[in-house]
Amino acid sequence: MSQNLQQADLRPFVSAKDLTMIISAIGAYSHNPEYRDLHERLQHQAITWGVIRSS
Known part of the structure; x- marks a missing residue:
């Protein structure tokens, strides 16, 4: 599964x-590194949804 x-x-x-x-x-x-990747993906999604501002 992809x-x-x-x-x-x-x-x-x-x-x-x-x-x-x-x-x-x-x-x-x-x-x-595994948490860093997850953190970056969640942060990107939060910015996309307007939950947080980009820093």
Whole structure:
């Protein structure tokens, strides 16, 4: 199964506040490449949705 299909299958509801908190919490682990990648993807999505501003 492709990665795009897997991402499309999982669309949990997360409020703007929840997403901001998740990004903040994951940021503490940004020294780890796997968490850094996740942090960057979530941050990009939050910017796209207008939840946070780009820095």
